[in-house]
Amino acid sequence: MQRSHKQLLAAVLVAAYTAFVPVMRSGMQLEVGYNEGWNLYNARTVLLHQPLYAERFGWHTVNYPALSFYISAWLSHLTGDLLYTGRALSIVGLVCSALLLGAMVRHLAGSRYAAVFTALLTISVVGASAPSYIGQYDPQLFATPFFLAAFYLYLRFRERPAAIVLMALLFVFAGNIKHNLIDIPLAVTLDLLVARRWRGLTLFLGTAMPATVLSLWINQHFAGSAFLTNLLAGRGYSLHHAFDNGIGTLGPLIPLLMLSGITAWRSRRYPALRITGIWLACAFVLNLFFAGGVGVATNSLFDTLLAMVLLIGIFLDEVREAASPLTYLPMAIALWPLLPLFINNETSLPIRDLRHLRQQQQTYRESLAVLRQTPGPTICESLLLCAEAGKPYLYDPFNATRFIQLGKLDPSPLYSRLANRQIAAIQLDKSIDLTKADTDANRFTPEMLEIIRKNYTPLLQRNGVLILVPAH
Template structure:
């Protein structure tokens, strides 16, 4: 029996490792091509470059460019740029390293909560890498600060589970959470879970945690306003539309493909609800699913709203794997742990098939082709003198064009009545832009309202109609359409 269990354990290790490597193939390789992974990449680069040039990120309440993130991530990228002299690949490497660090931190959190061996914690950490690569691949190796921020949040959670009885440790937890929050402010479910757990243990410690947090947040806000500009809070809290339908679809699209791991994690959370030491993991799952599910309905919010829930699932799976062998043999077969480990990882084939990333060679071949098209597009844009109006800010940056228009945020503000589009319409009609880059060609006037939904999120119908009437298509490929001023 012992030899059989040993072999089944080895087979499970091999299956889990192979699944992790397969899932990581596309996002880890794609990160080293210049082609744009996501719209946010160019936006983050321009903001980091603004900080490097000692400019303000928040000079006005609303404008054609706006920044609804705290500035710490841009400061860090600007500092790293002094060493690497490169923004895009520096940020992508930080993202990849942050994912590996997140997996490591989840492993040590599970080990601290269970107090047993390392097999289950390592499996939980490896699951973090695998599930993010399989189910949120566009955020892996992408220039976006959330992956980096969650390292600090996980570090805070680790300090909490190790030394929650010590007031200095609780202050350190608050500090790590605040630093993470000023890199990217989404993961507020971490401090909420810790606060709720502390309230169940000691109101005095909960009050101490709250006071430390408020003081540090106030200091961070003051620093952002002082160095970033007077309208930091206005831009951070800029309005956005909300849809309950989108929130429901986001939950389905993110958690649906990993339904088995999520279901098992919910079961484990229920088992831990009365466990004084480990219930923080259950609270964390509940808080992250509720908050992440709600915030997922915001316009512009993506799968990252449920990143904390994904981390909570991994922690709870690790805790379950650690104790499954001790459950009654009438309920659990002797070799159930390796079978369960393999099943959890092999389940990730579902999101891999949905994304198409199971075919690593095919996806990277297309990425290489898109990389060549990207270079051709940038070269054509750089050859056009004057300003540029870009749907893809990364293309604008690579072409050496100044940052004058943030398509997504500007269009959102126009739609909400906070920004008047007359100035931009006049600039288009007067053909002040040497080149305008769109993701797809506009076609005839009747198709303006039927173009790609992403394009409609970044330019109003009036802007698109003005472009069609005053510019002509000069270049088109599978990824972009370049327009130049039409002859008068």
Template sequence: MIFNNYPPLSFLFVGFIGHLSGDIIASGRAIGLFSQMTCALLVFCCVLRMGGTKTGAAAAGLLAALYSTVSFHDYVAINDPQWLANMVMLAGLTVLLPTPSPRRVICAALLVVMGGFIKHNLLALPLSISLWLAWRDRQAFLIWCATGAVAVAGGFLLSTTLYGPAFLVDLLHHPRTYSPQGLARGLGKLVELTGLLIAAYLIWSYPASSPQQRSARIFATLFLSIAFATGLFQRLGAGVTYNAHFETLLAACLATGLVLSRPSRVAFIALSLSVIPLLVLAPFQMAREVRSIRTLQTNAVQWQEVITRIRATPGPVACETLALCYWAGKEETVDFFNLTQAILAQKEAYPFAKIVQEHGFRLVQIDHVTRRQDELSPVTGRDPLISALDAAGYTPAFNGPNGIVIFAPPTQ
């Protein structure tokens, strides 16, 4: 009942740092924060290499840092490889620019493929580079395709050799349900980026005075348009959240940086459109942070109490928040979200119900008893795992912070 639909590369990076530090989760969070900030720096570098000014490039990098912190706050310093993959792919774009020489193309292709083996849902940048090179330089395009194909094939061959055929099955046939509710949530999040998106498309409001400007404008438009479409498409899948829009944010910042590199009335409008949403959103986010800091010590004590109780419980424990079992020294037993998706998507029988019927888990930690629509069975209207707990007689033993509930089997 453990699922892994992520490529292997991020686990090697996080695992190496984690074994040095002693905490895998904290190391993953540190890598995530470093990658997020490095993405802002790489946006600065890319705007410069695309012909932008230092002022425009600095503004683009700052916008990337601010929007990723304010609009995508839940992904700041999270133990997730999305920002790491974006960082590696943006490094590939930085290497490719300004002129795609054969050496640059080869290095860029290897970095982009490496990013894909960190997180495989980053589609916009590889696609936009491919289309841009096909338009600009056919020889470079062929080198790009050949290098990428060899690198992808080599990566799949090596991964399959190391991890077996389960690597391909888990990566390419991961069970998941799809619904339009996710698309609606994606559009709702992109509302916060509306001003930035309009500012980015203002790149077409003035004529390109040089081949470099024309090339940069076409690439920026390709990147932004493809990222917007692929991000929304990915949101159809259950469990796909704001990280699907990171490429949209980075592409919009790139294009806006180019707009701001040409002092004019258009640049002033673009700056206003980009900054005003931040001025509106930032105070609310800062107030949220102040509240979090004030309650930090209390919350830490409450979480530690939960971890201590889990650690003191003999026998297997199932944690929906896997970090709790990790810090309590318990083995990972159930991936709640992906198991639910597998049951709903494939209608297969998994041993969870049988285990809880036999009271095999001494405790079961649930994040929220109230579930979202895409986590409910269309037949019963309930979460299949919580239904199994109820049928086996599990009852709430105690509650924890953030609404979590700890279930225990009936006493013998």
């Protein structure tokens, strides 16, 4: 077998290994991530023809653009299931992103081998670094291929005015799905400035800015008058959190990141390749900045991972048939994504992972049955449980707590209802000792937890899930 075939086979096996369990999990009845229930409730609001942004600061706030909720709600008419539609969009988004990055490498390096390798490496890097986001009902992976498609247009047709206009419109469209992925539009702007392509820059900004203003008006007019207030609502920030996110996600991949940085530096003198390095720099700086936001996780660094993979793909074409000591470098790169799995202790056999997931699914179903059998209003830390139990959307643990901490929401009405035991059930994601405040401070205030401890008693406590009901 030729060396390049062995390298591609290794990349195929690693990509399959990292993606298998997340893809299988997407079809199971359990919560993949906290945002799933939040997205489900918001899409249901769209289906009920109610405004998403009805009030400035409420008990359930939408701080994402509206388009992802409208798309998943519309597609659910075809699929018959809103949750699994959202999860499928996440998987489709990852696959399309991998194909687009491969197409970029094919265009820039002219190598089918490097293009295929890049596409496979995209899946394995995301699957190893952020497995919980594959098959999760969350808009980021769904939005990413639209940004990448616009970037591909720029790489291929930057001299054509029609392509610049279409690229700008794609950026605005993608930003209406997930609004903070601004590193690629910024990289395009900087590349146009460096190249002194004033006509292209004027056309790009002249298209993007009015389209952005129009999209803001559409959101404000059709989705709710508090759109901008909700979207721009502040959140806590921590440099320590940014450091932890950066090290946790990028730390195991530092050699690959350094390799991509070297490739970016070497490519700076070539106009066709220069923007790849600009994108890596923009993504790295902006992603690390956003990583410090309270409630932000690994997804804040996705674009850094993707820019890194693109540059590695360009590099691989140069060393595919290189002599020693670079002979085995592509094989090492293909296998490297396994390292984050070892570091995070996620290297058990897929059959064991699936067995554990089935246990989680059983616990989820038992909790769901208890909530369905408990009449009355319910507060859930796992919003998906409340949503699937048919409970009204009463309380968004993360955003409501954030607004209480920022002094923008008065918690006394909710505290009074809890103290008077008017909430029929409360679900927490941890089996806690009710005498200790060891739940997530970002989702419940200490005062709220203290009221719960005094007035509620456990009904179900199993495998990290706790359901409480009023004490008698």
